[in-house]
Amino acid sequence: NVIHIKDIANEIKKKITPPMAVENIFQGAVDTLLLKSDDRIILYDTVQEKPSGFEAKVCGVKSVVWCYSTGKGYMTSGLVAFICHIGVVVATHKLEILFTVAETMKVKSGVWDDAGTFIYSTLSHIKYILPNGDHGIVRTLDRPIYITAAKGNKVYCIDRQGKNRAVTIDTTEYTFKRALANKKFDEVLKMVKNSNLIGQSIIGYLQRQGFPEVALHFVKDEKTKFNLALECSNYSHNIDIALKSAKVLDDKECWTKLGHAALRQGNTQVVEKAYQQTLDFERLSFFYTITGNRKNLTRMLDIATHKRKDINARFCNALLLGNVEDRVHLLEEQGQFQLAYITAVTHGLDELAQTIRERLQKEHEKEYGSAEQIPPLVLPTPHPAAKLLLPPIPFVKVDRSWPTTRVARGPFDLSISDSTDTKSTITQKIEACAQNEEVEEAPPTGWGEDELRLSEEEKNTGDTEVTTQEGAEADLGDGGWGGDDIPDLDTLEEPVSTSKKGSYVT
Numbered sequence: 283n284v285i286h287i288k289d290i291a292n293e294i295k296k297k298i299t300p301p302m303a304v305e306n307i308f309q310g311a312v313d314t315l316l317l318k319s320d321d322r323i324i325l326y327d328t329v330q331e332k333p334s335g336f337e338a339k340v341c342g343v344k345s346v347v348w349c350y351s352t353g354k355g356y357m358t359s360g361l362v363a364f365i366c367h368i369g370v371v372v373a374t375h376k377l378e379i380l381f382t383v384a385e386t387m388k389v390k391s392g393v394w395d396d397a398g399t400f401i402y403s404t405l406s407h408i409k410y411i412l413p414n415g416d417h418g419i420v421r422t423l424d425r426p427i428y429i430t431a432a433k434g435n436k437v438y439c440i441d442r443q444g445k446n447r448a449v450t451i452d453t454t455e456y457t458f459k460r461a462l463a464n465k466k467f468d469e470v471l472k473m474v475k476n477s478n479l480i481g482q483s484i485i486g487y488l489q490r491q492g493f494p495e496v497a498l499h500f501v502k503d504e505k506t507k508f509n510l511a512l513e514c515s516n517y518s519h520n521i522d523i524a525l526k527s528a529k530v531l532d533d534k535e536c537w538t539k540l541g542h543a544a545l546r547q548g549n550t551q552v553v554e555k556a557y558q559q560t561l562d563f564e565r566l567s568f569f570y571t572i573t574g575n576r577k578n579l580t581r582m583l584d585i586a587t588h589k590r591k592d593i594n595a596r597f598c599n600a601l602l603l604g605n606v607e608d609r610v611h612l613l614e615e616q617g618q619f620q621l622a623y624i625t626a627v628t629h630g631l632d633e634l635a636q637t638i639r640e641r642l643q644k645e646h647e648k649e650y651g652s653a654e655q656i657p658p659l660v661l662p663t664p665h666p667a668a669k670l671l672l673p674p675i676p677f678v679k680v681d682r683s684w685p686t687t688r689v690a691r692g693p694f695d696l697s698i699s700d701s702t703d704t705k706s707t708i709t710q711k712i713e714a715c716a717q718n719e720e721v722e723e724a725p726p727t728g729w730g731e732d733e734l735r736l737s738e739e740e741k742n743t744g745d746t747e748v749t750t751q752e753g754a755e756a757d758l759g760d761g762g763w764g765g766d767d768i769p770d771l772d773t774l775e776e777p778v779s780t781s782k783k784g785s786y787v788t
Contacts (some may be wrong), residue, residue, distance in 0.1 A: 285315070298331055299517060308346040311375065320342055323364070325377055327684075338377040342367035349394040361413060363400050365389045370402060370411060381415040391439075395432040399456055403429050408437060408449070410456045414463045420451045455484070462491065474499050489513070498523060503528045512543050534560050541565075548684025563595060571602045574676025579603055604672040610634055614775055619645075624662040629670070 283508050285307065300317055306324075306506035308316035314334065315326045323346075324337040350362040361380075364371040369385035371390065385404060392402030400411040401420070408420040408429075427439040427449065437449045454473065470705040474496065485506065488497040494513040496521070502508045504527045521544055528536045541556030550573060557566045563582065568619035570579040572574040579602060587608075593616065600608040606629045613622035626635035639661065646659045 296327075296328065298328060300326065301333060306343070308343070309348065311348070316346055323377065327501070336377040338364070338371075338373050338379055340364050340366060340371050340373075340379070344389075345391075347392055347394060347400070349398055349400070361394075361400075363392060363394070363402075363411070365392055365402070370400065372400065372411060372413070374414075380413075383411055383417050390426055391428040391430075393429050393432050397457075397460060399432075399460060401429060401432040401437060403427050403439070408451060412456060412460055412463060416456075416459050416463070418455060418483075420453075420456070421449075457482075459487065461615070462488075462493065462496075470496070481772075484512075495520065496690055508536055512539060521547060525552055525555070528559075529557075532559075538562075550680065550683050563590070563592075564598075567595070567599055567602060571673070573680040575681075576603065576676070577678055583608070602673055606631065610638075614638065620662055624664060628664045628668050687697075 283300055283304050285300060285304070286294050287296040287298065288294050300614065301421050302317070302319050302324075304319060306318040307652065308318065310316045310325055313327065313329045316324050317324050321341050322337050322339045323343060325334045326332075327334045343364045343366045345365045347363045347365070349363070362373050362375060362377070364373065368382070370383045370389060371379060372381055372383075373379045387404040387406065390403045390405065392400055394400050396642060398413055400407055402411070403423065403426070405426055406423050408423060408427075408583075409417065410420050411417045413468070425441060427437075427441055427447065429437055430446075431438040435453050437451055439447050439449060441447055454488045456555050457472050461467075461473070464617055485497045485501060488494060491511070494510045496733045498507060498510050501510060502707060508524050508527035508531060511520040511527065518701070521540075524540050524543065528540050537559040541553055541560070541562075544550075544552035550569075554569060557569060563586070567582050570576075579599065583596065583599035583603060583605065586592045586599055593612065595610055597609060600606075600612065606625065610622045610626050610631065611627060617650055619638055621752060623638045623642065626632075626638060627751045642661065643659055647656060650656045661751070
């Protein structure tokens with residue numbers, strides 16, 4: 283095979299003998315050609331008259347489309363698309379294959395637009411491929427077309443009758459993905475605010491790309507919004523979003539998940555709210571124990587005693603409170619007089635121990651009835667080296683969330699629903715985030731600005747005392763449950779939002 287290179291006057295300027303059998307020749311960069319053989323394509327240098335050393339193993343190539351660098355007439359760092367029988371193969375200018383997009387139908391034609399997106403047509407669709415490998419459908423076709431150019435939202439093509447046509451397409455989806463891949467966050471936020479991109483495909487794409495916080499601005503389904511908020515729950519603002527969705531859903535599973543996420547973040551107020559909504563009394567008791575909230579722990583004991591009639595919960599709460607008398611009475615009620623006696627004696631409750639001893643003596647005498655000789659009553663004796671086992675008394679009650687580390691806010695943590703932010707303001711914030719500038723703020727104050735209030739019925743009972751201070755911060759940790767009945771949890775106040783516009787904490 284001999285390749286003739288001619289000028290515009292059709293005069294032969296150079297003759298090249300390729301080093302292999304050539305089936306087809308395609309356009310290359312300046313002073314290069316793409317030579318196709320059976321199973322590969324090589325980049326041939328026409329000046330040095332030898333292969334450049336770059337080749338790609340691609341079969342069945344029908345055409346080649348180069349993506350030239352903007353503002354330059356030659357290939358430096360662009361891409362090349364090989365249209366073949368299996369689909370589209372995208373490679374670098376050094377013929378390093380990046381990825382392959384398989385197609386079930388033959389690819390008719392394709393072009394690169396000005397922004398570096400490959401637009402191509404099949405028998406029934408116009409599709410796109412981004413340089414990062416993302417691809418999708420732009421629109422369907424009722425007849426085949428052959429694309430000649432793509433600019434903006436217009437695709438210029440030739441139909442099978444040979445007529446030039448301009449087809450209007452919606453570029454929103456791949457423009458959004460391209461801006462996200464190129465980290466042009468100002469464009470992304472603008473599109474999120476102004477475009478209609480609602481769809482499960484976009485939401486799934488954002489999750490896969492590691493931007494679930496962006497997907498939060500798309501979804502309207504509360505279940506999906508709840509799951510997305512938990513996925514990016516490293517920010518306190520998203521815990522608040524999950525809390526609002528959980529209230530709308532009012533599902534036990536959602537409240538349980540929210541409680542786990544808030545516990546990992548140290549948001550004690552949301553943890554308490556979640557445990558109350560799921561009536562998780564055991565976790566609430568432990569929660570009040572580790573936070574030093576003895577008042578609410580006492581109320582948990584009252585609930586277990588009078589409302590739930592739960593013997594195990596009552597004994598556990600009494601043990602956590604160090605309430606020995608209640609444990610002794612509980613053991614008596616359950617007929618465990620020996621255990622009640624040894625508990626009273628060990629803890630120095632002599633009057634209770636004497637009462638139990640007298641009762642045991644009477645039952646002992648009654649058991650033997652009119653026997654001539656009644657054996658003496660055998661009672662357990664306390665260990666001489668017994669030590670008092672009581673829970674430690676907390677010096678400080680934890681009534682705020684755990685301290686959090688101040689971090690630089692990410693570009694998508696802006697509240698784009700805030701109508702007070704103008705375009706210039708958003709751009710300035712994005713630029714600051716891009717430079718990793720940390721937004722200064724006062725130390726997080728946590729929660730606890732409102733007291734957890736009970737229902738009106740409970741407020742009127744004599745067993746519960748709830749006090750508030752108007753005009754001052756009330757102690758939320760002193761709220762909770764009390765009275766004769768378990769309160770209606772819907773009447774409890776929702777936790778105060780901890781999100782701030784200045785920055786987020788994690």
